[in-house]
Amino acid sequence: MDHRRIVTEAFEAWARGDGHVSxxxxxxxxxxxxxxxxxxxxxxxxxxxxxQVLEPFGRRFPPEAPFxxxxxxxxxxxxxxxxxxxxxxxxTVAGTRYENTYAWILRLRDGKISSGLAFYDSxxxxxxxxxxxxxxxxxxxxxxxxxxxxxxxx
Numbered sequence: 001m002d003h004r005r006i007v008t009e010a011f012e013a014w015a016r017g018d019g020h021v022s023x024x025x026x027x028x029x030x031x032x033x034x035x036x037x038x039x040x041x042x043x044x045x046x047x048x049x050x051x052q053v054l055e056p057f058g059r060r061f062p063p064e065a066p067f068x069x070x071x072x073x074x075x076x077x078x079x080x081x082x083x084x085x086x087x088x089x090x091x092t093v094a095g096t097r098y099e100n101t102y103a104w105i106l107r108l109r110d111g112k113i114s115s116g117l118a119f120y121d122s123x124x125x126x127x128x129x130x131x132x133x134x135x136x137x138x139x140x141x142x143x144x145x146x147x148x149x150x151x152x153x154x
Contacts, residue, residue, distance in 0.1 A: 007024070024111070
């Protein structure tokens with residue numbers, strides 16, 4: 001299985017607005033955000049990470065113009081581990097611009113992400129997290145589920 005290709009294609013689709021890398025999450029995936037940002041910590045499952053980080057992050061951007069990767073700088077793979085260095089950006093519901101650079105180290109199992117380790121500029125993230133209130137869920141949106149293309153970057 002070509003883990004590099006699987007992850008690269010998921011990021012490229014997300015950048016085009018055709019999905020989100022979260023569709024690769026195994027339900028028993030663990031995720032850790034390193035550092036001291038508002039979202040830093042360990043998440044025991046995909047659903048916990050989505051509900052506590054991705055969904056409230058994504059609701060800080062309009063559904064018609066979600067946060068997305070703008071540049072994939074590097075994808076490096078070694079066995080079941082894939083490291084992705086990428087830039088992302090979006091205009092928030094408050095009209096401000098959010099940009100950040102992320103380094104994600106992903107471990108895959110059977111083509112799904114079984115664990116993730118994320119690094120990013122925590123100052124930029126915290127400015128967004130504290131200054132921009134999430135919009136209320138719309139129509140079919142629920143607080144604990146995410147529509148493709150509307151997730152954030154933890």
